[in-house]
Amino acid sequence: MAPTALVVMGVSGAGKSTVAALLAQRLGWEMTEADALHPQSSIEKMAAGVPLTDADRLPWLGLIRDAIAARAAAGESVVVACSALKRSYRDLLRGAEGARVRFVHLDGTPELISSRLHLRTGHFMPPSLLDSQFRDLQPLAADEDGVTVSLDQPPERMAAAALEALGLP
Template sequence: MNATCVVVMGVSGAGKSTIAQHLAEKLGWPMAEADEFHPPANIEKMSAGTPLTDADRAPWLASLRDWITEHAESGENTVVTCSALKRSYRDLLRQARARVRFVHLAGDAPVIRERLSARAGHFMPPSLLDSQFADLEPLGADEDGVTVDLGQPPERITEFALAQLGLRPRPGR
């Protein structure tokens, strides 16, 4: 298993897409946005303000795991955004044929709530934030990853994550 996948995780509004884009650019790795893997039924549920269940998330996480594996089998490293709120979700992602590592963007609910209320064009309503925090299980000491305070500028978060994971940007990035 030579390929690596960095999963940028956290609750909705934590900045996963921004940091994943920064990491993908610095590393020169392809990126996947987990929201694009949700089946229409999940999007409808969340849009209506109904939290997803573990059963709702299972096929979504499996398709993301399979995408990671597909790229890993081609020798490609990847960056993925995924809430990965529970350890069981991360365990499913770790079933991919790659070294799956995590960057947990952690922060306080009021800061994230403010970000969510300012965000336009996303199906995830701010009303579901409390359910996400209720589900959130921070990275365990035995999990391959790093927790970063989301209150820092994106460039600092990116540099810190790269340093903590021991990943080197591609030359010229």
């Protein structure tokens, strides 16, 4: 069986890092925080309230794909917290050689996510960019390997629901 990359996706403030950490802990896999792979220029752009373009995101997504492929080459599965908002972004991530890339879309209303973003501290992504994230968001299609989990429940329940829906222990 090929190593698996479980990409926890959704807009900023959906709880990707929290749920990804829980999934990694339960599965005994390493976790990669995609935000840590952003170039400084992208972090500065977002911190200034400027949405990233596809041209900004493509090199970053390539780094994430390559990190997944490196784990797979080592025979390791990984959980990745990454927005992966558009299908084209997910298609690029699915190109990670040697890995089965699956997605967990954390889905919620703009109102709920906005309330969470306004409580968050210490992150470069300002709440003012949430609308641009929802404009870019393309939910998982029926032919994509993944599940959608509602974020109107505690993170532990979101992780359990994702594992159950994906058939993972």
